[in-house]
Amino acid sequence: DQQVKQNSPSLSVQEGRISILNCDYTNSMFDYFLWYKKYPAEGPTFLISISSIKDKNEDGRFTVFLNKSAKHLSLHIVPSQPGDSAVYFCAAKATISSGSARQLTFGSGTQLTVLP
Amino acid sequence: IAGITQAPTSQILAAGRRMTLRCTQDMRHNAMYWYRQDLGLGLRLIHYSNTAGTTGKGEVPDGYSVSRANTDDFPLTLASAVPSQTSVYFCASSPSGRASYNEQFFGPGTRLTVL
Numbered sequence: 001d002q003q004v005k006q007n008s009p010s011l012s013v014q015e016g017r018i019s020i021l022n023c024d025y026t027n028s029m030f031d032y033f034l035w036y037k038k039y040p041a042e043g044p045t046f047l048i049s050i051s052s053i054k055d056k057n058e059d060g061r062f063t064v065f066l067n068k069s070a071k072h073l074s075l076h077i078v079p080s081q082p083g084d085s086a087v088y089f090c091a092a093k094a095t096i097s098s099g100s101a102r103q104l105t106f107g108s109g110t111q112l113t114v115l116p
Numbered sequence: 117i118a119g120i121t122q123a124p125t126s127q128i129l130a131a132g133r134r135m136t137l138r139c140t141q142d143m144r145h146n147a148m149y150w151y152r153q154d155l156g157l158g159l160r161l162i163h164y165s166n167t168a169g170t171t172g173k174g175e176v177p178d179g180y181s182v183s184r185a186n187t188d189d190f191p192l193t194l195a196s197a198v199p200s201q202t203s204v205y206f207c208a209s210s211p212s213g214r215a216s217y218n219e220q221f222f223g224p225g226t227r228l229t230v231l
Contacts, residue, residue, distance in 0.1 A: 006158075034219060043120070043206050043222030044159070089158060099172060103149070104220065106159040 003027045004092050006107035014115050019077040021110050023090030026071065030092040034104070035064060035075050038087045047088075048075070080114045087111050119143065120223035122207050128229045129197050137192040137226050139207030147210045148190040149220060150174075150182060152203040159206065165190055166212075197230045204228070 005024045013019045023033075031052035036044035050057040050064045050073070057064050063076045077084055090107040123138045141148065146167045151159040151174075161174030165184040179201060181193045190209075194201055204227050208220040 002158075004158075009156075036222075041224070043208070043224050045222065046219040049219065091159075103161050103164055103174060105161075105175075106151075108156055108158040 001026070002108070003030075004090055004105050004107040006088075006090055006110050008110050009108070010111040010113070012113045012115060013080045015082055016079045019075075019080045019084065019112055019114065021075040021077075021088050021090075021112065023073045023075075023107055024071060025073075025092050027092070027094065027105070028071070029094035029097060030105075032093050032095050033064070033066060033073050034091045034093075035062075036089040036091060036106075038089065038109070044089055077112075080112075082114050082116050085112055085114050120207055120209055120221060122205075122223040122226050124226060125224070126227040126229075128231065129194075131198055131230055132196050135194045135197055135228070137194075137205055137207075137228070139190045139192070139223060140188050141190075141207075141209045141221075141223075142188065143209060143211075143221065144187060145209035145221070146187070146212050148184065149208040149210075150180070150190070150192045151206045151208065152176065152201075153206060153225075154203050162192065162205075197228075199230045202228060202230045 034049040035047040037047045038044040066073045087109045089109045091104045120141045149164045150162040160176050163182040165171045168187045204225050206225045207223040210218045210220045
């Protein structure tokens with residue numbers, strides 16, 4: 001059973017509008033969350049992260065929101081640009097755990113397409 | 117070399133053959149990881165190493181082995197490949213495997229097809 005879920009395999013947005021990518025998790029031990037971006041034929045690259053002590057983290061056009069009670073996080077991209085078209089992976093980890101339980105768990109990804 | 121390199125870029129392999137995927141990083145990161153990416157399943161951790169000389173099992177370790185003889189290299193070996201190991205494999209590294217808050221840096225991936 002997947003502990004990190006991205007229920008939307010794809011999302012299309014018009015250039016200049018807001019893109020909202022969603023992620024849900026089931027493991028209450030997760031306390032650190034990251035978003036990665038992946039272009040075709042390349043490895044994922046880190047985008048933004050948030051610790052569970054915060055409910056929002058912003059970096060330029062990218063903002064991540066965390067709702068701990070709902071076990072939900074979202075990535076907002078404003079304004080969306082054609083170059084943002086990529087697969088976005090949500091990832092989570094339990095920093096107080098050890099061994100394999102401390103490692104990142106990834107969601108299945110959402111393909112974002114920003115239309116010009 | 118800059119960052120993480122993986123070799124080969126792609127490979128077609130007959131079932132039952134042995135294969136080693138290579139991964140080298142020049143960032144002097146302590147921790148390294150191997151993931152496989154499959155459609156609808158995202159990235160799943162195969163094995164990891166928090167520091168040279170140590171390794172650990174991830175979510176899907178069966179059929180794979182790793183070694184970490186030095187800081188820079190982290191090869192992944194398939195002793196006897198099976199078609200279900202057809203996937204894209206990513207190597208990653210991070211400054212510390214024990215620090216709570218550090219990102220991972222990924223290589224470009226190896227596309228492996230087992231027939």
